[in-house]
Amino acid sequence: MTNPAATKTKQNTTRDRFLNGKIEILQPSDEGHRSGLDAILLAASLPADSAGNLADLGSGSGVAGIAAIALRPKLRVLLVENNPLMADLASQSSTLAKNSALATRIKVLEADVTLTGSKRQKAGLLASSFGNVMMNPPYLDAATNRTSSDKTKADAHMMGFGGLDAWMRTATCILKPGGMLTMIYWSQSIGQIIAATQGRFGGLQIMPVHPKADKPAKLLLTRAVKGSRAPVTFVPPVVIHNEDGSFTPKAAAVLSGDDFLFHGF
Amino acid sequence: MTNPAATKTKQNTTRDRFLNGKIEILQPSDEGHRSGLDAILLAASLPADSAGNLADLGSGSGVAGIAAIALRPKLRVLLVENNPLMADLASQSSTLAKNSALATRIKVLEADVTLTGSKRQKAGLLASSFGNVMMNPPYLDAATNRTSSDKTKADAHMMGFGGLDAWMRTATCILKPGGMLTMIYWSQSIGQIIAATQGRFGGLQIMPVHPKADKPAKLLLTRAVKGSRAPVTFVPPVVIHNEDGSFTPKAAAVLSGDDFLFHGF
Numbered sequence: 001m002t003n004p005a006a007t008k009t010k011q012n013t014t015r016d017r018f019l020n021g022k023i024e025i026l027q028p029s030d031e032g033h034r035s036g037l038d039a040i041l042l043a044a045s046l047p048a049d050s051a052g053n054l055a056d057l058g059s060g061s062g063v064a065g066i067a068a069i070a071l072r073p074k075l076r077v078l079l080v081e082n083n084p085l086m087a088d089l090a091s092q093s094s095t096l097a098k099n100s101a102l103a104t105r106i107k108v109l110e111a112d113v114t115l116t117g118s119k120r121q122k123a124g125l126l127a128s129s130f131g132n133v134m135m136n137p138p139y140l141d142a143a144t145n146r147t148s149s150d151k152t153k154a155d156a157h158m159m160g161f162g163g164l165d166a167w168m169r170t171a172t173c174i175l176k177p178g179g180m181l182t183m184i185y186w187s188q189s190i191g192q193i194i195a196a197t198q199g200r201f202g203g204l205q206i207m208p209v210h211p212k213a214d215k216p217a218k219l220l221l222t223r224a225v226k227g228s229r230a231p232v233t234f235v236p237p238v239v240i241h242n243e244d245g246s247f248t249p250k251a252a253a254v255l256s257g258d259d260f261l262f263h264g265f
Numbered sequence: 266m267t268n269p270a271a272t273k274t275k276q277n278t279t280r281d282r283f284l285n286g287k288i289e290i291l292q293p294s295d296e297g298h299r300s301g302l303d304a305i306l307l308a309a310s311l312p313a314d315s316a317g318n319l320a321d322l323g324s325g326s327g328v329a330g331i332a333a334i335a336l337r338p339k340l341r342v343l344l345v346e347n348n349p350l351m352a353d354l355a356s357q358s359s360t361l362a363k364n365s366a367l368a369t370r371i372k373v374l375e376a377d378v379t380l381t382g383s384k385r386q387k388a389g390l391l392a393s394s395f396g397n398v399m400m401n402p403p404y405l406d407a408a409t410n411r412t413s414s415d416k417t418k419a420d421a422h423m424m425g426f427g428g429l430d431a432w433m434r435t436a437t438c439i440l441k442p443g444g445m446l447t448m449i450y451w452s453q454s455i456g457q458i459i460a461a462t463q464g465r466f467g468g469l470q471i472m473p474v475h476p477k478a479d480k481p482a483k484l485l486l487t488r489a490v491k492g493s494r495a496p497v498t499f500v501p502p503v504v505i506h507n508e509d510g511s512f513t514p515k516a517a518a519v520l521s522g523d524d525f526l527f528h529g530f
Contacts, residue, residue, distance in 0.1 A: 188496035190471075191459040198456070205481075206455075208473070208499045214529070216470075217499040231453035234473040234482040237502060264479070 013089070015096075018063060019257030023070045024098035026089045027061045033086060035063035035136075037240070037255070038219065041209060042136050042184045043067035044254045045221050045261045050075050050132055055125070055174055057113045057135040057167060058082070062090035062106070064136055069105050071257055075132070076105040080125065082112045114166035125170065131179050133171045137164060139186040164189070168196040175226045184209075187220045194232075202228030205265050208237040223262060235265050278354070280361075283328060284522030288335045289363035291354045292326045298351060300328035300401075302505070302520070303484065306474060307401050307449045308332035309519045310486050310526045315340050315397055320390070320439055322378045322400040322432060323347070327355035327371070329401055334370050336522055340397070341370040345390065347377045379431035390435065396444050398436045402429060404451040429454070433461040440491045449474075452485045459497075467493030470530050473502040488527060500530045 012029045018040060027034050042064045046054070051074035056065030059079035069075045081087040087110040093099060094106040111123040113135075121127070164185070171181050181201060185193055187208060197204060201224035208217030217237060238261055240251045253259035277294045283305055292299050307329045311319070316339035321330030324344035334340045346352040352375040358364060359371040376388040378400075386392070429450070436446050446466060450458055452473060462469060466489035473482030482502060503526055505516045518524035 187499050190455065190497050190499075191463070194456040194459055208502075210501060214501055216501075216530070220499070232455050234452050234455075234485070234502075236475060236479055236481075237473075237499075265481070 016063075017098075018067055019070055019255070021098075022257050023066050023102070024096050025061055025063050025066060025093045026096070027063070028085070028089070033060060033083075035060055038136055038184050039064035040067055040255050041219075041221060041238070041261065042134055042182060043071060044259070045182045045184075045207070045223060046072065046075075046132055046134065047180070047262070048072065048260050050180075052076070052131040053078065053129060054132040054134065055080055055130045055171075057133060057171060058137055059090060059108075060086050060136075062093055062108070064134060066093065066099065066102065066106060067257075068134060069102055071260070077107070078130075079106065079108045080111055080113060081108070082110065084110060113170050114163075116166075116169065120170060120173065125174050127173050128176045130174050131176055132182065133175055133179065134182045135167060135171065136184045137167050139189070164192050165196045168200060172200040172226060177227050179226045181222075181224045181226070183222050183224075184219055185222065187217045190220065193220065193222055197224050201226055203230035204232040205235050205262065206232065207235045207261060210237050210239045212241050212243065213239045221261060223265075233265075235262065281328075282363075283332055284335055284520070286363075287522050288331050288367070289361050290326050290328050290331060290358045291361070292328070293350070293354070298325060298348075300325055303401055303449050304329035305332055305520055306484075306486060306503070306526065307399055307447060308336060309524070310447045310449075310472070310488060311337065311340075311397055311399065312445070312527070313337065313525050315445075317341070317396040318343065318394060319397040319399065320345055320395045320436075322398060322436060323402060324355060324373075325351050325401075327358055327373070329399060331358065331364065331367065331371060332522070333399060334367055336525070342372070343395075344371065344373045345376055345378055346373070347375065349375060378435050379428070381431075381434065385435060385438065390439050392438050393441045395439050396441055397447065398440055398444065399447045400432060400436065401449050402432050404454070429457050430461045433465060437465040437491060442492050444491045446487075446489045446491070448487050448489075449484055450487065452482045455485065458485065458487060462489050466491055468495035469497040470500050470527065471497065472500045472526060475502050475504045477506050477508065478504045486526060488530075498530075500527060 014027055017024050050072050054075050054077045056079050059065050059081045062079045065077040065079045069077045079090045091108045094103050109124050115123055203225040205223045207221040209219040210217045239248050279292055281292055282289050315337050319340050319342045321344050324330050324346045327344045330342040330344045334342045344355045356373045359368050374389050468490040470488045472486040474484040475482045504513050
């Protein structure tokens, strides 16, 4: 997302405001590691009355997780990020004056989301300890579109099926029974989303995100309940831009922090 | 679909008009075997310029297949139906005066869609002989929602995964390379749709069908190209009813035969 409020704070870092200035986040100037629109859509997709512990897996600089708690006063977030530089930026962001009202509800954990078993536990990701998990995993590269399930976690950044499956396994472990996973992911990977949730989650609610009303969705927002047996539903989509490129009223309200997604679902 | 134009023609049968009276179809009065809205949405989802041979698998009384050729003058249809009574009604419909302009482009084949190999061939379903296949398979019962892949074809009417898979296998066989499958199916079975198309079809275009703008989609219209490697896309949804229960302009135009779905996709 182009952010006109971005200002350089030091070399290679910008200080970006989100939710109509409610929060401020330090991000690398490098485009590849910047969050924006997707992160805010994700943050707006948790239930409005969410409370307790939230984990933001692969939080990057923390835009999504910090936005989520800014929107829900009863939620605390653990930002889980493997890249030390990104985790450090997230920690710095939590101490910015603009975010002072949120600081006590933010923790940062430098850890690999794809760890398993006792290693995951030792890293600080405890089983059945979160009511909510959110994630925006890196998207699979279109050219490689691999789906083999034997890819190693070293390949997780490539996000073949093995990658998404490893993220989903951790989300399942750390969620309480009945806890909710909220994720945003590439729409062309719907098969991977279905496969990786199978036997772990149910009650999937899928919301296509259309860049314009007449364009295919590139992203899917998905909510899923740990242990549920309820069927998949497709909820009405969200459209981001009007024909002239401006934000639709719904998208503008969500990006300003004045509205949520998944109303009534 | 409630059809005010329906009139009893003989005991247990009605004569129903579709596409604003362009076609007339004999249907059993028995609700369980009647077609309507879904069939017309399916018929409107084939590309506008479709030509050549179309197979309507599990055609029932032929509403979808006959509507499809009424909308596309260069298309011929083979209505494939295993139930002798339904196949007979389809044959009778093709001889109705109202459909006289279409009669030479309609054939009926009484055959089991789930046949395989030489049995399928002997029944008259020839490999690589159709440019288009359409189907509206019976939906899986919510209570049983089974997905095991070893279900026998005797269970096909239950439409667990084995059932849909068998229909998809026949569709794949009889389509020419690059031919298009167009189907309408229960949205909660998205996982089955993805699994049953895998390795057979690509370029899936999925259109959720919402009963109202703020209600979840119950059905998905899906187009898929035999042998394609292109990724899945979610195209903008279609909404059937306004808040007051009347048809939306788009739905009304489609049901009248004045508009198609999947415009520009």
